[in-house]
Amino acid sequence: MMKERKEIFATAKETAEAFGDYLMKEAGEKSVFHCALSGGSTPKMLFDYLAVKYRNSPLWNGIHFYWGDERCVSPEDAESNFKMTKERLLDYIPIPQENVHRVLGENDPEREAERYGQELLEYLPTHKGLPVFDLIILGMGEDGHTASIFPHQMELLSSEEVCRVAVHPDSGQKRVTLTGPVINTAHEVVFLVTGAGKKEKVSEIFNKTGEWESYPAAHISPEQGSLVWFLDEAAVGK
Numbered sequence: 336m337m338k339e340r341k342e343i344f345a346t347a348k349e350t351a352e353a354f355g356d357y358l359m360k361e362a363g364e365k366s367v368f369h370c371a372l373s374g375g376s377t378p379k380m381l382f383d384y385l386a387v388k389y390r391n392s393p394l395w396n397g398i399h400f401y402w403g404d405e406r407c408v409s410p411e412d413a414e415s416n417f418k419m420t421k422e423r424l425l426d427y428i429p430i431p432q433e434n435v436h437r438v439l440g441e442n443d444p445e446r447e448a449e450r451y452g453q454e455l456l457e458y459l460p461t462h463k464g465l466p467v468f469d470l471i472i473l474g475m476g477e478d479g480h481t482a483s484i485f486p487h488q489m490e491l492l493s494s495e496e497v498c499r500v501a502v503h504p505d506s507g508q509k510r511v512t513l514t515g516p517v518i519n520t521a522h523e524v525v526f527l528v529t530g531a532g533k534k535e536k537v538s539e540i541f542n543k544t545g546e547w548e549s550y551p552a553a554h555i556s557p558e559q560g561s562l563v564w565f566l567d568e569a570a571v572g573k
C-alpha cells in the first residue's frame with residue numbers, strides 16, 4: 336500500500352535544502368544507495384547545497400547516481416542533464432567514478448534506451464524483472480511532464496520496458512526515460528517542485544480537477560513504497 340505525504344517550505348531554497356538533508360539521511364541508512372536524479376532547472380539548488388554542505392561526506396562512497404531521464408545530446412551540450420549535475424555537484428564531491436551511471440545521450444537513442452535498461456538491471460536489485468531504486472527524484476515541468484514522459488505519451492507510463500525513447504512534443508528532441516512501471520517499483524519517489532509556474536498543475540493533481548488525468552505526474556504511485564512531494568509555497572499557491 337502506497338504512503339503519500341507532502342512537505343511544504345517557504346522558499347525554493349529551503350525546499351531544496353530540506354530535501355538535501357533528507358536525501359543524505361536516507362542514504363546514510365544503507366551501505367549502498369541507488370538514487371535516480373532528475374534534470375531541468377529545479378535540482379540546481381539541491382546540487383549546490385549538497386556540493387557545499389556534504390562536500391567531504393563519506394556517504395558518497397555508498398551512493399550510486401543514475402538519471403531518470405536524459406536528453407539525447409552529448410555530455411558537453413548545455414541541454415544535458417548529466418552536464419548540469421556534473422558542473423553543480425559531481426565536480427565537487429568525492430563520489431567514486433564507478434558510482435555515476437549516466438545515460439549516454441550521445442549514443443543512438445533506441446540502442447541507448449536498451450543499453451541503459453540493461454545497466455540498471457545489472458546494478459540494482461530487481462522485482463518482477465524491473466530494477467528497484469531506493470529513491471527516484473522527479474521534477475514536474477510546467478506542462479505536467481515528469482522524467483521525460485509528457486502528457487499524451489501515456490504509453491510510456493505502462494511500457495513493459497525499463498527505459499524508452501521519448502520525443503519532446505514541441506522541439507522534437509529525443510530523450511531516454513525510465514518508464515512508469517520502473518518508477519512505481521521504487522522504494523521511494525520524491526517530487527521536487529517549486530515555483531509559481533507549477534501551481535495550476537499542482538492544484539489540479541492534488542484536487543483531481545481539470546486536466547489532472549492527462550499529467551503523467553498524477554499517475555506516479557509506487558506500489559510498495561512511498562511518495563513524497565517537496566514543494567515550496569509558490570508551487571502550492573500560497
Ligand SMILES: O=C1O[C@H](COP(=O)(O)O)[C@@H](O)[C@H](O)[C@H]1O
Binds near residue numbers: 374404405476477
Ligand atoms: O526536461 C526536464 O524537465 C523536468 C522538469 O524540469 P524543471 O526545469 O521544470 O525543473 C525534469 O524533471 C526532467 O528531468 C528534465 O529532463
